[in-house]
Amino acid sequence: MLEATGAGARSEALVTRYLLAVVAALSVGACGFAARADEGLTLRSGIVPMNEQGRLTGCQAPFEAVRSDPEYSGGRRMRVEGKLSVITPGGKAAGVLLQLVVHAPDDAADADGVTPIVLMLKDGERDNSAERYPQQTDEDGGPLYVYGMGPVTEATLRQIASEGRFTLAYALKDGGPLAAVTIDLTMKRRVTGERDPGAPQAFADCLRRLRLGDLIR
Secondary structure: OOOOOHHHHHHHHHHHHHHHHHHHHHHHOOHHHHHHHHOOEEEEEOOEEEEEOOEEEEEEEEEEEEEEOOOOOOOOEEEEEEEEEEEOHHHOOOEEEEEEEEEOOOOOOOOOOEOOOEEEEEEOOEEOHHHEOOOEEOOOOOEEEEEOOOHHHHHHHHHHHHHOEEEEEEEOOOOOOOEEEEEEOOEEEHHHOEEOOOHHHHHHHHHHHOOOHHHHO
């Protein structure tokens, strides 16, 4: 979902495979590091304003992460990529669109991945499953996870605007356990060590431009 084409895409694929191997190797001898990886290790992220015909219509945070996955992969690393988008479609009430695909440990770097059958935002022990709009599907019939501005969704946006972090949870099987992932939007590109400490402020500024500043006060 983070865009790359041509030679750049091939380079990104090689970097991703290398980084997954490094993460796995480091976690063997470092208990503290392994615990951190269990909840998610952000590889790439960003803050991107969404525009349509010159008008700001949303604020998007694309991301890519790896995590140890005892729920669905016997503890091996799985890669997730997705987007959190705050949208104001056609002048209607704002909502949050959450997108995610999950890649198994043996997937090729360019594999399509799997869309979870359950996907939600977490705020401590709370989740925003009750804030999801009635079941919707995309043009291919897959599930769309769109949430209204309830207390958990709003708390997530405030956390992004203040700390640049949020937590999501997904399930890949009907009735399966939830797997949690914490995304750090200040990590712009881990392979180069590039960080973006201004990500929280950029997200907050984008929401204010959408006239949603009251949500993060």
